[in-house]
């Protein structure tokens with residue numbers, strides 16, 4: 403049976419429609435391939451910056467690769483550097499700033515020009531020399547549009563990633579900012595990481611014998627952590643750990659092996675801690691631990707694990723010698739310290755409370771945990 407002509411599609415129309423569909427599919431495939439290539443380039447970029455070993459390597463990689471992977475004509479980086487700490491330390495570590503003309507420093511975060519508030523937004527739009535000149539001291543000839551993206555760490559503005567293009571349509575206020583914000587967040591983490599590593603290197607906050615932090619570090623960190631614990635309303639605790647009769651250990655196995663014992667003590671303590679906690683050698687055979695988000699009971703439990711971790715397993719020293727080592731631990735929690743006093747005074751109070759508890763642990767016979775309060 404024949405269909406009426408009116409409902410039979412014209413063969414030419416079908417062919418044309420088919421061709422149009424093929425062209426559209428081809429276009430979509432091309433677009434998908436382009437997006438895939440962009441993604442791969444950015445993943446490779448992320449890997450490069452995450453792997454940067456130090457500050458100049460990280461900043462150099464950003465300036466070298468970002469214009470290529472993101473097809474940009476200008477890239478600069480502004481860092482908030484109150485008291486010029488970063489600049490001074492990097493300079494003393496031998497960073498040659500002449501080779502990094504696109505790395506800029508400012509004294510205060512407000513100079514970056516972002517809206518004040520918890521989450522500053524990227525600023526996108528046409529390049530205006532009067533507005534953006536400070537961010538692009540040597541702009542590419544023909545710079546037309548820019549994106550200034552805040553670099554945030556722990557709700558703190560640490561700098562600005564400044565992207566520039568000669569295409570006036572590249573960065574417009576209407577453009578979505580998820581992608582650049584994601585990129586900025588990775589850059590911010592990497593920056594914070596290398597900067598703190600370099601600072602650590604420079605100021606010498608580590609104990610050369612054990613490789614853990616030293617007293618200077620813990621004194622500083624304690625003050626910061628108390629302030630943060632109050633602001634964010636969580637508990638912190640502090641412990642003093644002292645190796646029992648360490649003088650006898652030295653006498654028995656010698657000073658060199660005594661040093662090995664101290665290294666092993668540090669390693670065994672560390673095994674019981676979370677990454678957010680801080681362990682330091684306070685001096686001699688005395689160690690301290692700052693526990694984040696732990697009340698007195700929780701800290702006492704950790705302390706007892708540390709105590710048992712020493713006493714239950716003899717130390718295997720060089721030359722096949724085994725040695726029984728025990729520690730005494732005093733624990734105190736911030737909750738017992740009065741809020742509202744100067745943070746430094748409270749830090750001293752907390753340390754003294756843990757020290758007092760340690761004294762009582764020694765008095766009570768050693769190899770035990772005593773809590774303050």
Ligand SMILES: Nc1nc2c(ncn2[C@@H]2O[C@H](COP(=O)(O)OP(=O)(O)OP(=O)(O)O)[C@@H](O)[C@H]2O)c(=O)[nH]1
Nearest residue numbers: 644645646647648649650652657658660661686687
């Ligand atoms: N091997 C070694 N020994 C150290 C180091 N620093 C301090 N000491 C020794 O640690 C010992 C500490 O002794 P004391 O303070 O009398 O205390 P203790 O013998 O541990 O006795 P209690 O703490 O009362 O249990 C001393 O003999 C110091 O010489 C170090 O870096 N390496």
